[in-house]
Amino acid sequence: MINLENKNGGLRQHWLFIVFGFVPLFLLCTGSCNNTPANNKSEKILSEAELEEQRLAKVQENWDLIEDGLHIRTGLKDDEHLQLVIGACTSCHSAKLITQNRATREGWKQMFLWMYETQGLPDLGIHEPKILDYLAEHYAPEEEGRRKNLDMAAVEWYMLEVE
Amino acid sequence: MAKKNNRRRFIKNGVLASLAVTSGVKVVYGANLPEDLDIIGLDGNDAVYPGKSDLMTVLNDRPINMEAPAHLLNDALTPSEYFFVRNNGLPPTDVNIDQWTLTIEGESAQSKKTYTIKELKAKFETVNYNLTLECGGNGRSEFNPPAKGNQWSTGAVGCAKWTGVRLKDVLADVGVKSHAVYIGYYGADTHLSGAADKEPISRGVPIKKAMEAESLIAWSMNDKDLPVLNGYPLRLVIGGYPASCSGKWLERIVIRNQVHDGQKMTGSSYRVPCKPVAPGAKVEEKDMCIIEDMPVKSLITAPKTGATIRKSQRLPISGKAWTSAQSIVKVEYSIDFGMTWQSCKIGGSDNRYAWQKFDASIVFPEEGYYEVWARATDNEGRTQPVILPGWNPKGYLNNACHRIAVRIIA
Numbered sequence: 001m002i003n004l005e006n007k008n009g010g011l012r013q014h015w016l017f018i019v020f021g022f023v024p025l026f027l028l029c030t031g032s033c034n035n036t037p038a039n040n041k042s043e044k045i046l047s048e049a050e051l052e053e054q055r056l057a058k059v060q061e062n063w064d065l066i067e068d069g070l071h072i073r074t075g076l077k078d079d080e081h082l083q084l085v086i087g088a089c090t091s092c093h094s095a096k097l098i099t100q101n102r103a104t105r106e107g108w109k110q111m112f113l114w115m116y117e118t119q120g121l122p123d124l125g126i127h128e129p130k131i132l133d134y135l136a137e138h139y140a141p142e143e144e145g146r147r148k149n150l151d152m153a154a155v156e157w158y159m160l161e162v163e
Numbered sequence: 164m165a166k167k168n169n170r171r172r173f174i175k176n177g178v179l180a181s182l183a184v185t186s187g188v189k190v191v192y193g194a195n196l197p198e199d200l201d202i203i204g205l206d207g208n209d210a211v212y213p214g215k216s217d218l219m220t221v222l223n224d225r226p227i228n229m230e231a232p233a234h235l236l237n238d239a240l241t242p243s244e245y246f247f248v249r250n251n252g253l254p255p256t257d258v259n260i261d262q263w264t265l266t267i268e269g270e271s272a273q274s275k276k277t278y279t280i281k282e283l284k285a286k287f288e289t290v291n292y293n294l295t296l297e298c299g300g301n302g303r304s305e306f307n308p309p310a311k312g313n314q315w316s317t318g319a320v321g322c323a324k325w326t327g328v329r330l331k332d333v334l335a336d337v338g339v340k341s342h343a344v345y346i347g348y349y350g351a352d353t354h355l356s357g358a359a360d361k362e363p364i365s366r367g368v369p370i371k372k373a374m375e376a377e378s379l380i381a382w383s384m385n386d387k388d389l390p391v392l393n394g395y396p397l398r399l400v401i402g403g404y405p406a407s408c409s410g411k412w413l414e415r416i417v418i419r420n421q422v423h424d425g426q427k428m429t430g431s432s433y434r435v436p437c438k439p440v441a442p443g444a445k446v447e448e449k450d451m452c453i454i455e456d457m458p459v460k461s462l463i464t465a466p467k468t469g470a471t472i473r474k475s476q477r478l479p480i481s482g483k484a485w486t487s488a489q490s491i492v493k494v495e496y497s498i499d500f501g502m503t504w505q506s507c508k509i510g511g512s513d514n515r516y517a518w519q520k521f522d523a524s525i526v527f528p529e530e531g532y533y534e535v536w537a538r539a540t541d542n543e544g545r546t547q548p549v550i551l552p553g554w555n556p557k558g559y560l561n562n563a564c565h566r567i568a569v570r571i572i573a
Contacts, residue, residue: 092355094225102309111311118430120356144307146442147550147563150468150534155568160470162479 075099081134084127092121098139105136214390216244222313226250226355226363227392230301230318233565234467236483239520240293241321243390249298249319250392251427252363255351255412260388260396265333265380269347269417273338280382280397286336287328292377292402293517295322295485299405299433299454302561305551308443310558317462317565322483322518325400327381330416331374339370339418346373347423348399348410365425366433368401368408369455370418377402377516380413402516403487405433405454405559428453435555442554451556456487458562459547461494461521461539468567478525478569484509484539485518493540494521498533498569501549507537527571538564 055072058065064083065072071082074095089098103111109132115121124131212219212227219229227250235245260280268275278286298319303310334346347367354361372378379400382389389395394411401408407427417423427433434451436444461484472478484491490512495504510520527533540546547564 094223096221096223097313100222100314101311103311104308107308107311114430118426120354120358120361141307141309146307147305150566150568152568155469157469157471157570158467160466160472160478162472162476 077138079134079138081130085131085134088124088127088131092119098135102139102141103135104141105132107141108132108135108139212248213392214243215248215392219245219247220316220318222315226252227254228313230315231321232467233317233462233464233567235464236318236321236462237464237481240324240385243323243384243387243393246321246323246384246390246393247298247319248392249300249313249406250352250363250411252352252354254391255353258351258396258412263396263414265397265413266415267333267337267418268415270420271340271343272418273340276337278333283328283333283380283382287332289326290329290379291324291326292379292400292514293322293324293512294377294379294400294402294514295320295516295518296400296402296406296409297457297460297485299407299457299559300557302563303558305561305563306554306558307551308554310556312558319406320460320462320485322485323384324386325379325381326383326386327379327400329376330378330380330399330401331376333380334373334416334418337418340420342420343370343418344421345369345419345423347417347419347425347428348413349415349417349425350394350398350410350412351414352412362426364407364410364427365423366407366410366428367417367419367423367425368404369422372401372404372408372455375401377514403456405457407433422453431557433559434557435553435559439553440555444554444556446556454559458552458560459486459488459491459539459541459545460484460562461491461537461547462565463496463535463537463567466567466569469570470567471570471572474527474530474571474573478527478535479522480507480525480535480537481520481522482507482537482565483518484521484537485516486539486541486543486545487516488541488543488545489515490542491519491521491539492542495538495540496523496525497536497538498525498527500534501536504538527569530571530573533569533571534566535569536564536566 059073063073066078069078071078074086074090076082076085076095076099089095112128116123212229215229218235219231222228222230227248230247231245264277264279265283266275266277298315300312301315301319302317303312304314304316345367347365349362349365352363354363380397381400382397384390384393389398394413397413398411399409399413430448431451433454435454436446437450437452440446461482463480463482465481470478480496484494491509494507494509496507497504505523507521507523512519525535536549538547547562549564551561551563
């Protein structure tokens with residue numbers, strides 16, 4: 001496992017260099033190569049791409065950059081236990097598994113028990129209550145009834161061509 | 164979510180453009196990149212997903228879990244690039260299809276036999292079935308109180324043409340003792356922790372299910388080799404049950420004299436309360452039962468949600484419906500939040516467990532905001548609820564009717 005990590009780490013460095021080395025070229029390409037149909041959105045996509053480029057560059061410059069309360073590299077919410085959480089959780093799985101889930105403190109505790117018992121998570125000892133506090137505070141369930149409304153903010157309205 | 168997808172496209176395009184420069188070769192698809200190549204992203208975990216479309220929604224990148232937005236599932240058979248991925252561990256690398264073997268053994272096996280894929284093809288009848296696979300947790304994101312795990316929306320489902328041999332033919336060749344209860348599978352994927360002695364997942368099905376004609380050991384999807392992320396070079400395909408029963412990167416099948424007790428067969432994995440419980444209830448493990456049949460369900464796959472048309476126009480809708488029973492006998496739609504329902508035209512299927520197409524052409528009474536809801540009914544009379552079905556601790560089996568947003572303008 002450790003060998004594998006090292007190998008990937010090496011590859012990542014390498015690719016990181018290539019990606020950033022050619023960012024200007026890519027931006028040129030999106031301007032000239034992206035003239036596909038349905039392109040009235042291209043401006044929006046480009047601006048998001050630029051935004052992402054900026055964010056990637058920021059992470060490159062500062063691996064642990066915090067902006068608007070978010071740890072830019074992992075998407076985790078910032079507080080005093082952030083680094084503890086990154087260390088304990090993301091060596092085994094993606095931070096996305098945290099950020100997409102919601103649970104009470106007891107619910108998160110149950111997930112820990114499951115990881116202890118079946119997934120080879122080492123005992124977190126005195127760190128466990130701190131990590132649970134972090135998760136329960138930042139990733140708590142929201143009351144939403146038996147079925148939510150469709151997410152209007154997520155709907156991208158478009159004119160449908162019909163006969 | 165759209166933002167994430169754009170980010171991924173950006174990273175991938177950037178890398179591919181870079182490759183084109185460094186190697187002098189135009190690389191069109193990420194699938195052509197080496198399988199084990201990791202490309203760094205924002206959290207250091209973003210990867211190129213071999214054989215999968217940029218339009219897929221990535222829920223998790225370690226292990227890889229991705230689903231298709233509903234409008235990508237409009238094809239009669241789901242193209243491999245839009246077929247969902249639910250991995251529990253890390254797929255094997257350096258697969259040699261010519262040297263790959265499948266071993267069958269176990270307490271209830273009369274012998275132990277090992278087959279190469281070539282031997283499977285030579286020895287047993289090759290069959291083709293269109294089979295729907297759906298993750299047991301598809302729709303989990305809607306449950307409240309929330310359930311842990313990948314927060315699947317509606318797209319952890321697909322129907323493909325699978326080619327292989329019948330599991331029952333291979334089991335018969337090995338010999339099944341009369342006390343056989345279950346089969347369990349083992350694959351070549353590895354545990355996320357790196358522990359060599361841990362299986363990421365090892366599930367199975369009752370022997371009766373294994374003996375169904377549509378239960379396959381498959382090497383091909385839509386007339387091509389299996390996609391790397393969907394089990395290349397060999398997998399089980401068992402329709403009508405949670406897709407986790409259809410083991411990928413298949414190396415070994417055990418014929419058990421008890422219910423298989425591999426990883427994610429026990430505890431609360433792929434189990435629901437044996438008796439209905441109130442939302443948020445605590446359920447003892449002994450009161451949880453293994454999920455077998457998946458419920459009846461449907462998706463509106465065209466148009467994509469958000470369609471706007473003029474009042475003078477009709478809205479054509481199309482979708483897919485599937486069940487673990489024999490067939491879908493009715494699909495209806497509603498444009499008035501379930502007060503009235505109208506019938507859709509439904510298509511047939513080549514075999515059991517294949518999804519069926521449905522269509523309708525809708526007239527709207529006036530301008531405004533509408534939702535189109537669809538619900539399917541199978542030959543056993545089961546249909547889909549418009550709110551969430553029974554809550555369960557792990558958030559399985561959500562077959563609530565699918566909804567899309569539509570706007571009618573002057």
